[in-house]
Amino acid sequence: MLELRDIYTNYDHIRALKGISLTVREGEIVALIGANGAGKSTTLNTISGIVKAAKGAVLYNDKNITKSSTHSIVKGGIVQVPEGRAILTTLKVIENLELGAFIRKDSHQIKNDIESVFSRFPILEKRANQLAGTLSGGEQQMLAIGRALMAKPKILLLDEPSMGLAPLVVKGIFGIIREINREGTSILIVEQNARMALQISNRGYVLETGRIVLEDSSASLLTNKKVIEAYLGG
């Protein structure tokens, strides 16, 4: 349902992506792993239209969205939880969730969906009227994911959801990511924590300095010697 065809993306003189092709099929969890600066966030931002590809095409349900604006891409169902979470710190927790549903007009259903985010993340209900900036790192990640769900995404792009979180919290978050996927949302997840990402995903891509160097089922990648050496601390 999502396909990147030979994507090149530049920042001024820096060539961040040099011909990336990947696909996410309906119902899949796909992992994108790679070292710092490999181009993982750039890949997600190219999909979201925050940076524009210089060459190549992003296809979504066979429609070319390479040049679409970010807000129309979100409206189409591709929602990103950016690196570092990027919650709106000067707005209340509940307002962050409401804005997650900005693209929707079914206000009654929105209320129900806020309730279901609360039942998934009970801590957010307790903090509903606090400024989001007062949340802990783990709570902010829950808010960022909960907020993305408010848009009813068809594909969720997750940029390092484990970043800066304690192992136990990471486990909880990954459990929820799996749950979201089981409920029907396809997921493209970018991670430094390659082991976790490959354990929950169906397939994976390995990115090195702007190029995809490996692609396989996650199970095979987990036992691949090169992957173990470079990314699984083995």
Added chain:
Amino acid sequence: MFLQQIANALALSAVYSLFAIGFTLIFGVLEVITLAHGAVFMMGAFAGLIAVTKFNAGLASTLLVSMIVSGLAGYLIDLIAVGPLRKRKFHHLAPMIATIGCATIITSTYQGIFGAEAYRFPFDFVPSTSYDIVGIQLTLLQLIIIGISLFLMVVLIFFLNKTRWGKAVRAVAENPRTAALLGIPVEQVFRLTMSISSAFGGAAGVLTGLNFNTIHTFMGGPILHRGIAVIILGGMGDIRGAMAGGLILGFSEILSVAYISSDFRDAISFGLLFLILLVRPSGIFGKVIERKG
């Protein structure tokens, strides 16, 4: 006597706050100090004047016309001058300079049409009755000015805090990129902010014209300086700050005219501004402004 000065100060402050609230909102959302805000203010005053003198409009429709004309001006300024620079990711200064250009074009066009003389509203546009409110004598005109200003500010605050688009404006103010990732059309929010804020500038213009019963083409300059002072005083981008700053400036001007000398009015009020900034460099409500993306 003192109580009378309070009435004058309240009316003046209300208009300063109204002008500054839009000015500060534009800064908070677009990160641009729009130096065309004074010209937009003047446009509002003339629009109101024409509505009254040529079309016999009542108070409500006069205000509405002023706000529509100025709001449209703000929309066009963003469309033509500020917006294109934003897309090209120019330095923050470039859009500000562009607004100087807009101010110059607007002001000189109006001077070409209306000349430099002062215009007045018809003598009995607002009846000259006055009321005693908790010991303060307020003219009907002052009541109207204070009432309309307060009403508009309350509406704006309600809009920002309670409505979907208002929340979107606040999201863009904090981080345009995050806002875009929520599906918010950021460009539209920028334009909406410019339009609303400019409409408020126009309302301030027509109310100022009524307050002093003079309207002229160069009335945008002094208010622009005061507006800058007020939003720095209140904390750049802060709505409450703009309201509080307007109050402080309005009172210090009226009281220095009444008790010291009108010659020193601006020296005293701007001196006060420096003093406050010495104590609180980022303004009364200001926090260190920081934005990612």
